[in-house]
Every structure is written in C-alpha cells, then in structure tokens.
Amino acid sequence: MRNLKAKGSPASQVAGTTGVARVHESATKHVSGTAIYVDDMLEPRGTLYGAVGYSSIAKGRITGMDLSAVRQSEGVVDILVVEDIPGVTDIGAVFGGDPILTSEEIKYQGQPIFVVVAETEQQARRAVKQAKIEFVEDVPTLDVIEALTAQQFVRPSHFMSHGDAQAALAKAPKRLQAEQHVGGQEHFYLEGQVALVVPAEDGGMLVYSSTQHPSEVQKLVAEVLSVPANRITVDMRRMGGGFGGKESQAAGWACMAAALVLKTGKPVKLRLPRVDDMTMTGKRHPFYNTYDIGFDEQGLIQGADIMVAGNCGHSADLSDAIVDRAMFHADNAYYLADVSIAGHRCRTNTVSHTAFRGFGGPQGMMIIERAMDDIARAVGKDPLDVRKLNLYSAGGRDTTPYHQTVEHNVLLELIEQLEQNSDYRARRAEITQWNKTSRVLQRGLALTPVKFGISFTLQHLNQAGALIHIYTDGSIQVNHGGTEMGQGLHTKIIQIVAEALAIDPHEIQITATRTDKVPNTSPTAASSGTDLNGQAARNAALTLKQRIAECVAEHKACGRDSVRFADGRIYWGDQGESMSFADGALFAYENRVSLSATGYYKTPKIWYDREQAKGRPFFYFANGAAVSEVVVDTLTGEYKVLAVDILHDVGRSLNPALDCGQIEGGFIQGMGWLTTEELKWNDKGVLLSNGPATYKIPAISDTPKRFKVDLFARANEEDTVYHSKAVGEPPFMLAISVWSALRDAISSLSNYQVSPPLDTPATPERVLNAMMATREQAAEQKGKGR
Known part of the structure; x- marks a missing residue:
C-alpha cells in the first residue's frame, strides 16, 4: 500500500513535471523485453x-x-x-x-x-x-578477528571522538559490552x-x-x-x-x-x-563490531566506545571510504555526547569487497541499534522509548561524533507520526499479552529510525555535468553523467528539465551516458545521482531558457521580465502574446542563438579534515523509520515478517511513484541482507554460495502481507534540486527493524529480561541458537534471584 501524494509539494502541479507520479521512462521496454542492455546489442x-x-x-x-x-x-x-x-x-x-x-x-x-x-x-x-x-598453496586468512588481532590492514585505521568517552564510561551508573558479526551480501x-x-x-x-x-x-x-x-x-x-x-x-x-x-x-x-x-567480484563488507556503553537508569547514554572492523578482502578497493562511512553512521539517529569510534580495514584472503547500497552505513548502524535494544532490556523499558530518549535534539544535543551539527532535524516528529499511524502502542500491548499464552509461536515488534548522510565522503566526487541540445522543432536531447540502473534517474532528470523549461516531458529524450559528451563524471552512487546530475541538467536548462528569453525580449521589443515560459508556450509583453516552445526554439535559431548548453553543479558546504576527524562531510541528512512485526516458531527458528509500516523522508518528492519503489525495493533488499542472504566460504577460502541454489535472496513470497509506505511531508530545507532528498540508499537501513523485531520475539521467551545475541544474517539456525541462549540466560538469572 502506497501513499503517492507528495505532501510537501505545491497544491497544483504542471502535469508530468516534478512532484507527480510519472512512469519510468523505460518501463514499457523493461516489461516487453525490448530494453537494450549490453548483452542485447547487435554485435x-x-x-x-x-x-x-x-x-x-x-x-x-x-x-x-x-x-x-x-x-x-x-x-x-x-x-x-x-x-x-x-x-x-x-x-x-x-x-x-x-x-x-x-x-x-x-x-x-x-x-x-x-x-x-x-x-x-x-x-x-x-x-x-x-x-x-x-x-603452491598457503594457509589463507579468512577470519576478520584473526586479521584484526594480527593488524593485517589494507589501509591505516581511522579514529574519531567527541568529548571524553573513557571518563564518561567510568562514571556511568550502568554499563554494557557486546560484540556483533554482521554478514556481507552478494x-x-x-x-x-x-x-x-x-x-x-x-x-x-x-x-x-x-x-x-x-x-x-x-x-x-x-x-x-x-x-x-x-x-x-x-x-x-x-x-x-x-x-x-x-x-x-x-x-x-x-x-x-x-x-x-x-x-x-x-x-x-x-x-x-x-x-x-x-x-x-566483491560483496558487501562483512563487519565485526563491538561496543562499550555507559547509561543511566532511564537508558540515556552517558558514554560510548565503539569499534567497527570491516572485512575488506585482499585489497583496499573502496574500503577506506566504506569503513569511514560505517564510522560516520555508528551513531545512526542518536546523540553520543562522549564517544570514541575506531574503524579498522582488515585484510583477508577473499575477493576484495566493494561498494554496496549504503556503502558501509548499514554495517555501522547495526552496532548502535543493537545497543538500543540491549539498554532497553537492561532498564526494563520499551526499546522505542530508549530510542526516543537518545535521539538528536536541539539545545546542545545536536553534534555528531565527527562534529557536524544535525540541522533541520525531523526525526522525533517523523517517529511519533509513524508511532501513531502504525498503532504501535496498542500492537505492543497486544503482542506482549499474546506471547504470554502462545506455546510455540512468539511475535516481535520493533520501530527503528534511520539518519543517513547524503554526499560522497570523497569530496571531489561531489560534482556533475550535463549537456542539453534544443533542436529547431522544439525537441530536446539531454545527456548527463549519471547512469541508469533501474532506479529511475533518467525519468527524474526528464521531469526536472521539463519543469525548468515548462514543457511536456514527452519532448525530452535522454541518451546513453557517454564520456565524449559529458567528461570526468562521478560514479552514480552515494544516493547522489539526482542531487548532482539533476542540478547540473537544471542549470543547463536554465541557461538555455535565459538565452531564448533574451532573444524574445530583444526582437519583440519587450522587457526581459515580461518573458515567461508556461504550459509549453513562451509568453511576452503586456498583451499576453505567445508562441509555442517549438516556434520559440526555431525563432532563437534563426536569430543565431546557441541552443546547446552545458550545466555544472558541485555540492556546497561540505568538508572534512581527516587528520582532525572533524567537518561537515554531508550536505544534509535523509531520515526515515520503519515498524516491523514478525512471528517466530520457537521449535524450528523459522519466522515470517507479518507487517511493515514505513514513513520516509524524501523532501519534496520529484516522483512519488519512483520514490516509493525505491523505498520498497531497498527495504526488501535490506531484509534479505539481514535474514536469508548468507555468504559461505570453506576453510580453504573457496566460495560455496556461488549461485541461486546456494544463496537465497528474498522472493515475492517473503514480502509482508501488510506493507505500507508513506512519504514524510517536508521539503528539504537545503537548496537541493526542487528541495528533494536522495532516496536510493537510506531505505535499505529501514530493514534493521526486521532484525530488531526478531530479537524482540526471542527476548519474549525471557519475559523481555534478556537481550538475545543474534548475528546476521539471522537465518533460522541462528534464531534457534539465539532462543536456546536466551532461555539458558533467563534460567541463570532466575537461579540467581535476579
């Protein structure tokens, strides 16, 4: 179920331009089998x-x-x-x-x-x-802890801190330590x-x-x-x-x-x-994470010492930036006043792991989300209340471990809106009661947030170019540096250019990304494809619009300010005279006006001093939250995701249909990473999970019966393209709510007194082992009279 209204958008929209649900530009070709991929080309x-x-x-x-x-x-x-x-x-x-x-x-x-x-x-x-x-075969290093202990690194370790973590930990009323293995992903x-x-x-x-x-x-x-x-x-x-x-x-x-x-x-x-x-080929990096966290009786974090260690494989590839991003997101949505974060890049004898949706951010978030659940069990509170208590907020609780101020923070409002719309409290009470009487099946519920920084962590990649040609019949060809991989980037670019020129999107054709049209392009990654290339294309369109307007003003003897573009026409003067956009293009050409322009954009405000581990690496943050409900069979460890409610922040949506598609797809892919997708190497370093028979991605049957996605009604306060926000990567991490819900269901076996260990992927075998460990720990606590 989707809410496709771009709630933060103007009430009226020009049909087919930004803010409306427009079909993917290649959708018909995709479903009819006529879309041409490299292997389909005539050789x-x-x-x-x-x-x-x-x-x-x-x-x-x-x-x-x-x-x-x-x-x-x-x-x-x-x-x-x-x-x-x-x-x-x-x-x-x-x-x-x-x-x-x-x-x-x-x-x-x-x-x-x-x-x-x-x-x-x-x-x-x-x-x-x-x-x-x-x-001549040698013994491979395959274990990340072994590599960490031996300090086998592909790049030097990095450290960041805010305040005095060790002093805060020493004074904290309560303290927990834990370790966590987060699996990779094909x-x-x-x-x-x-x-x-x-x-x-x-x-x-x-x-x-x-x-x-x-x-x-x-x-x-x-x-x-x-x-x-x-x-x-x-x-x-x-x-x-x-x-x-x-x-x-x-x-x-x-x-x-x-x-x-x-x-x-x-x-x-x-x-x-x-x-x-x-x-x-490389995978998502498996990670080994640890935390040492101090907190008070209410669950408010006093100090934290966090370590993230990426299993990078045999070479650096992009691991330096990936582990950096894991560190940047080890706080997720929570203010850590006194914190130290260490990031290690471990060398092992596997293929070199590489970029994957979220680029290390998901692996970093996992350790703090585990901590939130663990703290909640330790103080006897609902994990949502502990999460809300520790959120970033105004009044001195708005600085990240890398010293960036969290501006335009909507997290509490977004979470409380989802909490109400998903009926979280009533469901929590009903599930808790149901678990007391159910002998075999246990249900779990979790609401987890996402705060994800948008920009490449490597600063010079935050730039883009575009090239636009207007032909004398009014048709337009657009080329830009972004690549289309199904996410709808080209469709959004068409809508952006159409809105800038106030024309029908059908007049615009986007051609293949080519290095002889737009040079020195950045990768389409870091969720920045539309932010960068959309702004570059818009700038090129506005240059052409300015040229045509000046031509009309000069030859129609009217003021430049009286020339306006609307509904596929160009108007001028006080009498409202007009001509079609196509006639305007021909008119400009006949008056020797160039109808080809380049556009360029670079992200403002961003910087990061790696030596000091301080800066503003992100232009803005995208936010979201998800509520997931699961049911677990306590005899087998099998489980099913019953319901998912999502509220996600995409700013002023350029295309609500595409944005909802990205949210749904990202969530399901994240759910697969955390539950069924297990990479297996044997003790000689040979990959065993090398095909669909041995590696299980989610099937359509794994989609929850209730799957409700809404867009948060708030335009981006930063000056992004039409005040939209990136949507490619942030929804992936909403799936952490599924893992947290599984832990919630397992914890019910101890009357929520034990926070179960559950590494990922949380396969039925791991869930079953976690249930046994939880029962054992609960029995020990009962025996001690706790």
Whole structure:
C-alpha cells in the first residue's frame, strides 16, 4: 500500500513535471523485453568472445602454467596473460593492489590469471577449463578477528571522538559490552558483469560497459592500453541493476576485453557467467563490531566506545571510504555526547569487497541499534522509548561524533507520526499479552529510525555535468553523467528539465551516458545521482531558457521580465502574446542563438579534515523509520515478517511513484541482507554460495502481507534540486527493524529480561541458537534471584 501524494509539494502541479507520479521512462521496454542492455546489442561482424581463467585457491603462488591445451581448443583465437598488457597492470580504483591478471602471487580464490578469446562464447568457456595451472598453496586468512588481532590492514585505521568517552564510561551508573558479526551480501544484479569493446580509428576504442562509473572505465582502459583518455569512449545506456557492484568492479572486464581487442584487432565481448561473477567480484563488507556503553537508569547514554572492523578482502578497493562511512553512521539517529569510534580495514584472503547500497552505513548502524535494544532490556523499558530518549535534539544535543551539527532535524516528529499511524502502542500491548499464552509461536515488534548522510565522503566526487541540445522543432536531447540502473534517474532528470523549461516531458529524450559528451563524471552512487546530475541538467536548462528569453525580449521589443515560459508556450509583453516552445526554439535559431548548453553543479558546504576527524562531510541528512512485526516458531527458528509500516523522508518528492519503489525495493533488499542472504566460504577460502541454489535472496513470497509506505511531508530545507532528498540508499537501513523485531520475539521467551545475541544474517539456525541462549540466560538469572 502506497501513499503517492507528495505532501510537501505545491497544491497544483504542471502535469508530468516534478512532484507527480510519472512512469519510468523505460518501463514499457523493461516489461516487453525490448530494453537494450549490453548483452542485447547487435554485435559487429567478427566479434570474438572472452572467458576468464581464475585461481582455484585462496592463497599461494603459481609454480607452473601450461595453456597449450587452451590454445588448441576449438575456436580459440588468442590468449591474454599479464605480460601482454602494454600499460599499467594494477587497476585499483583508488589505491593499488588489484592486478588485472596475475602470473605469480595468488591472494584470493577467483583471482583472474588469463583470458581466452574464441569465435563463440561457448567455445571460450569450454577452452578456459583446459588450462593446467600448478600452485603452491598457503594457509589463507579468512577470519576478520584473526586479521584484526594480527593488524593485517589494507589501509591505516581511522579514529574519531567527541568529548571524553573513557571518563564518561567510568562514571556511568550502568554499563554494557557486546560484540556483533554482521554478514556481507552478494549484489545479485539481474544483469551480470559485461563489456563489449569495438576498435576505432587512431588506436581508439568504443567501450560498451555495464558500469556505474563510465569515466573510471575510460581512465583505466586508457591506462591499460597506454593511450590518452581521449582515444577511449565509454557508452552506458542502462544496467540491469548495480547496487554498488558496478561502481569500481566493472572496470576490470572492460580492460580485459580492450586488451584483447588490441591484440586481435577484432571486437570482443566479455560476459561473466553467474558462478564466475559471484566468485570473482566483491560483496558487501562483512563487519565485526563491538561496543562499550555507559547509561543511566532511564537508558540515556552517558558514554560510548565503539569499534567497527570491516572485512575488506585482499585489497583496499573502496574500503577506506566504506569503513569511514560505517564510522560516520555508528551513531545512526542518536546523540553520543562522549564517544570514541575506531574503524579498522582488515585484510583477508577473499575477493576484495566493494561498494554496496549504503556503502558501509548499514554495517555501522547495526552496532548502535543493537545497543538500543540491549539498554532497553537492561532498564526494563520499551526499546522505542530508549530510542526516543537518545535521539538528536536541539539545545546542545545536536553534534555528531565527527562534529557536524544535525540541522533541520525531523526525526522525533517523523517517529511519533509513524508511532501513531502504525498503532504501535496498542500492537505492543497486544503482542506482549499474546506471547504470554502462545506455546510455540512468539511475535516481535520493533520501530527503528534511520539518519543517513547524503554526499560522497570523497569530496571531489561531489560534482556533475550535463549537456542539453534544443533542436529547431522544439525537441530536446539531454545527456548527463549519471547512469541508469533501474532506479529511475533518467525519468527524474526528464521531469526536472521539463519543469525548468515548462514543457511536456514527452519532448525530452535522454541518451546513453557517454564520456565524449559529458567528461570526468562521478560514479552514480552515494544516493547522489539526482542531487548532482539533476542540478547540473537544471542549470543547463536554465541557461538555455535565459538565452531564448533574451532573444524574445530583444526582437519583440519587450522587457526581459515580461518573458515567461508556461504550459509549453513562451509568453511576452503586456498583451499576453505567445508562441509555442517549438516556434520559440526555431525563432532563437534563426536569430543565431546557441541552443546547446552545458550545466555544472558541485555540492556546497561540505568538508572534512581527516587528520582532525572533524567537518561537515554531508550536505544534509535523509531520515526515515520503519515498524516491523514478525512471528517466530520457537521449535524450528523459522519466522515470517507479518507487517511493515514505513514513513520516509524524501523532501519534496520529484516522483512519488519512483520514490516509493525505491523505498520498497531497498527495504526488501535490506531484509534479505539481514535474514536469508548468507555468504559461505570453506576453510580453504573457496566460495560455496556461488549461485541461486546456494544463496537465497528474498522472493515475492517473503514480502509482508501488510506493507505500507508513506512519504514524510517536508521539503528539504537545503537548496537541493526542487528541495528533494536522495532516496536510493537510506531505505535499505529501514530493514534493521526486521532484525530488531526478531530479537524482540526471542527476548519474549525471557519475559523481555534478556537481550538475545543474534548475528546476521539471522537465518533460522541462528534464531534457534539465539532462543536456546536466551532461555539458558533467563534460567541463570532466575537461579540467581535476579
């Protein structure tokens, strides 16, 4: 059930512009199967097909390699090894440590060693299995605690503090310590990693890549081939999902294909089968977190010492920023007056973990949300009351651990609105009573909030460009630096430009993201796709609007202020004379006015001094809250999510339908991360959960029967595009309410006296173990007379 009203929007809207529910620009193509993804493109004559040979061990060295049988396989044209690379061989996104291919050291199972190219995809995949590679195997480091103890880090640790945590802890009336393991997550995008590279003149190449970061693919392909970036053009029309998995880790496959193009002179396509994709690409970082928290008899936090340790895999990739963001969100929605936070980047022998929706924020939030439940059990209060007591608020309780002031805070109002609309208190009373008489099934309820900072933590990424052409028939072509992966970015950009020019959105066509149209783009990530590219496109549109208005004012002998755009027409003068927008475009052209403009935008106000661990890393915060109700079978540990109520803050919604879709999808994906999606490596570091048979994402049957989403009625007070707020990542963390509700149901076995241990994913096995531990602890407390 959705409430699609943009409550904070003006009462009247121009049909089809911002603030209204407009269908996704590719929706019809998606459902009819006519949307063109990289693998659907018509391939040039003579296209060859690649397959990657990778390591079967997690740590060791290559001592021998015989590829003669590969070369002799049917259809094989050539083989690529690291010695064939003419340029750089380390394609690490930010820091080194990610060789495109290896010939010696092995750091993880799935590390690429060679690439074979053949006349058909099937021939390539068959040939790659003929390789004979000898290894000397070493014992891999797979445990994050082992890596933490040995201080095996991919990047130096980072620390932030506010006040004096140790002094506050020493004086606190009550104190708790806990540790927590938070599992990783496979991206499981519908479209796997794929690239098609076509040779061009002057040593150039046209690269079709399923990537969230075309400019990075362009840069790395150029470096691998040792050519200037201007010889490489990257084209990306749409992805079948990305979720962060194609931010940095799409580049390697494009680089391999490009190197094979250079070697063979033929177009090359490289598409990873699902098993290879899951084996060779990074996941959401698993985390090991701890807290030491002091609080008073009411549950108000006095001091906190928090540690987050990310399992980064074998290399840095984007882990430095990801662990930073986990630290930035270890407070979530709560004021911690005296706090210290440590963040460690642990090196293990797995694939290098990478960006995933939330970018470390969800893993950081988990530890403080555990603390809220634990404190509530310790003081005998409803966890919601403890959460509300510790929220950020005005009057000196509004500074984060990184010293940013929480402005325009709506959290308490939002939570209390959801509390009332979801009938939380009556449901809590009913569930508590029901649990007393139910012998097998126990129900749980939780309301958890989200405060999520919006901006890239790497400051220079907070910029975007756009290019708009108006043609003489009034039709418009827009290009911008963002990438479409199903989230509706292009649709929102169309609405933004349509509103700026007061025209019908049907007159606007968005073309594929291309590095030869808008250069030096940032990745579509950090929930900033619309914030950045929408503002850039709007600025370009306003430039063109200004040019046309000045032309009309000059040639119609009227004041510039009398020229206005409305309902697809241009009006001028006191008599209300007008012409269509299309006639206005032709009129401007005939009077030698440029109808092409670039737009640019950079996020204001943000800064962060990493040495001091102080600053304003985020332009603003997006907020939300969710109430989840679950039922648990105490005999088996199986459970079901019965009902979910969400109230989420998207500012002035640009498109309520798309925003609700993102909220629903983000929540379900987050629920999967916390419940069913379990990554499993064996003791030799071989990934066992490498396909849909061994890795369970949520199915439609897992969707709660009651699933109610409302948008919070408040425009963004910061000057974002039409005062909207980002919506891609924040809803993901609303699913923490499901995990908290499971803990609530388990705690009912102790009459809510015990706060159960429950690592994630909270599979039925873990839930069953948590129930046994809770009963045991409750019996111990009863025996001691507590």
